[in-house]
Amino acid sequence: MKSKTEKKRPLILVTNDDGFSAAGLRKLIEVVRKIGKVVVVAGERPMSGQGHSITITTPLRIKTICKEPDYEEYVCNGTPVDCVKLGEQVIIKGKPDLLVSGINHGSNASINVIYSGTMAAVLEACIDFIPAIGFSLLDYGHDADFSHVDSIIESVVHKVLDEGLPNGVCLNVNIPAKSENPLQGVRVCRQAHARWIEEFDSRMDPRGGDYHWLTGKFENDDLAEETDQWALENNYVSVVPVQYDMTAYKAIDMVNNWNLSLNHI
Amino acid sequence: MKSKTEKKRPLILVTNDDGFSAAGLRKLIEVVRKIGKVVVVAGERPMSGQGHSITITTPLRIKTICKEPDYEEYVCNGTPVDCVKLGEQVIIKGKPDLLVSGINHGSNASINVIYSGTMAAVLEACIDFIPAIGFSLLDYGHDADFSHVDSIIESVVHKVLDEGLPNGVCLNVNIPAKSENPLQGVRVCRQAHARWIEEFDSRMDPRGGDYHWLTGKFENDDLAEETDQWALENNYVSVVPVQYDMTAYKAIDMVNNWNLSLNHI
Numbered sequence: 001m002k003s004k005t006e007k008k009r010p011l012i013l014v015t016n017d018d019g020f021s022a023a024g025l026r027k028l029i030e031v032v033r034k035i036g037k038v039v040v041v042a043g044e045r046p047m048s049g050q051g052h053s054i055t056i057t058t059p060l061r062i063k064t065i066c067k068e069p070d071y072e073e074y075v076c077n078g079t080p081v082d083c084v085k086l087g088e089q090v091i092i093k094g095k096p097d098l099l100v101s102g103i104n105h106g107s108n109a110s111i112n113v114i115y116s117g118t119m120a121a122v123l124e125a126c127i128d129f130i131p132a133i134g135f136s137l138l139d140y141g142h143d144a145d146f147s148h149v150d151s152i153i154e155s156v157v158h159k160v161l162d163e164g165l166p167n168g169v170c171l172n173v174n175i176p177a178k179s180e181n182p183l184q185g186v187r188v189c190r191q192a193h194a195r196w197i198e199e200f201d202s203r204m205d206p207r208g209g210d211y212h213w214l215t216g217k218f219e220n221d222d223l224a225e226e227t228d229q230w231a232l233e234n235n236y237v238s239v240v241p242v243q244y245d246m247t248a249y250k251a252i253d254m255v256n257n258w259n260l261s262l263n264h265i
Numbered sequence: 266m267k268s269k270t271e272k273k274r275p276l277i278l279v280t281n282d283d284g285f286s287a288a289g290l291r292k293l294i295e296v297v298r299k300i301g302k303v304v305v306v307a308g309e310r311p312m313s314g315q316g317h318s319i320t321i322t323t324p325l326r327i328k329t330i331c332k333e334p335d336y337e338e339y340v341c342n343g344t345p346v347d348c349v350k351l352g353e354q355v356i357i358k359g360k361p362d363l364l365v366s367g368i369n370h371g372s373n374a375s376i377n378v379i380y381s382g383t384m385a386a387v388l389e390a391c392i393d394f395i396p397a398i399g400f401s402l403l404d405y406g407h408d409a410d411f412s413h414v415d416s417i418i419e420s421v422v423h424k425v426l427d428e429g430l431p432n433g434v435c436l437n438v439n440i441p442a443k444s445e446n447p448l449q450g451v452r453v454c455r456q457a458h459a460r461w462i463e464e465f466d467s468r469m470d471p472r473g474g475d476y477h478w479l480t481g482k483f484e485n486d487d488l489a490e491e492t493d494q495w496a497l498e499n500n501y502v503s504v505v506p507v508q509y510d511m512t513a514y515k516a517i518d519m520v521n522n523w524n525l526s527l528n529h530i
Contacts, residue, residue, distance in 0.1 A: 046322075051317030052379050053316045059468075061477070085479065088463070089465050113511055151528050166513075166519070188517055188520045200354050203324075211326050212324060212351065213324055214320060214325065237527070241517060241519075241520050243512075246378055246379070246507045247507065248507055250434075251434045251506035251508075252455070252506060254431070255506055
């Protein structure tokens with residue numbers, strides 16, 4: 001008779017958008033290898049800010065880094081979304097039990113979800129009805145300190161493996177940077193309505209040509225306690241359930257009342 | 266005394282994801298120049314499938330193509346989202362009255378909204394509270410026939426300029442390809458829960474290396490009459506109000522009931 005602990009280990013697909021060498025990916029691999037069989041498919045290069053990009057005009061190539069019974073690792077020349085597609089179709093040739101992405105170096109809370117390659121990978125798995133979680137740490141540094149994240153990741157991963165997620169729903173988990181203040185707990189939140197105010201840094205090159213570096217500052221007027229921004233600013237881990245259905249249902253009646261027709265009058 | 270027709274012409278920012286030379290962009294420019302003062306900022310190259318990408322590791326450059334009192338046109342080396350940011354911050358140095366994107370060569374209905382550079386530009390303007398509309402034609406061809414779209418675009422653009430859109434809501438308009446069957450009308454819809462099933466075309470190069478082309482087929486199990494896919498398959502123009510708040514509100518209670526904590530037990 002099999003005990004509960006002898007049940008089949010789940011197959012976990014891991015990717016990120018900071019590339020295969022990122023410390024955040026290495027930490028995520030370390031944690032989920034304790035839980036299941038792991039297949040890593042990561043990009044050769046950092047792909048931050050790539051949103052839901054896919055590679056359609058150049059061919060994709062995969063390199064095998066290691067292939068052991070319980071652990072496989074591959075790198076490819078694609079985006080985070082490509083990594084998920086290749087992982088499912090070419091490497092696993094089926095669906096993993098879970099997709100985890102990250103740990104991103106930097107916040108994917110609030111409006112960042114829409115620019116994030118980390119969360120694009122999560123949404124891509126979600127579209128295929130694979131339970132999926134994105135993890136991000138609020139520390140952009142290459143040398144970010146991930147020493148406080150293990151139990152949070154284990155906790156969320158075990159819950160999702162045990163409980164599942166509804167079709168069309170995935171999770172966006174953001175973790176405050178390591179500090180002297182202890183974490184206050186975990187809060188389930190909605191996405192704050194914050195945004196980036198662009199500030200292009202415009203310069204002139206040695207030949208007299210103008211060029212512009214994209215920079216910006218984050219602006220949040222949405223201070224409600226149910227938001228991910230509030231949670232993070234108050235040293236809580238934020239968990240936002242995310243969906244890829246972007247329909248603004250509340251606006252359907254309004255647009256219907258416009259009585260749009262084929263002929264402009 | 267000014268008559269209604271003498272009121273100030275609106276400032277309309279135009280972009281797309283097929284690049285500055287695309288026939289769909291040229292048609293969109295032609296239609297909106299009848300309505301307002303127009304500033305075009307388009308990419309040098311096609312950017313299909315670029316999702317909500319932004320350019321952060323290389324500098325952005327802008328070339329002025331033409332600058333007349335009522336019409337300006339620029340190309341840049343960025344993504345559709347970069348085009349909107351540069352248009353607002355560097356070129357207009359303020360907010361246009363409207364952003365229109367497209368006309369995309371190919372559908373952005375259903376799940377395509379999430380991969381679409383055309384709709385990413387629309388969402389980017391929406392984040393800045395600029396009324397924004399994406400237009401797409403269900404014809405991928407370079408030589409797609411746009412001869413039936415003028416009055417539809419005029420109709421939607423005039424309505425949005427007159428009525429406005431709620432903050433955080435933009436429009437995704439898809440138009441059936443030109444055919445012998447007349448269009449049936451305009452339907453306000455929700456995004457269908459369809460998806461792409463990947464089918465990588467895997468090959469070997471002359472040196473014996475494997476490579477993979479991303480291909481796929483579109484699969485739609487969501488046949489409800491309120492969806493954009495139903496509308497388009499029945500020769501209606503589909504109009505989906507879209508939002509960038511991706512919170513799955515219906516799942517918040519469920520995840521709350523998990524009682525996630527910092528310490529995995």
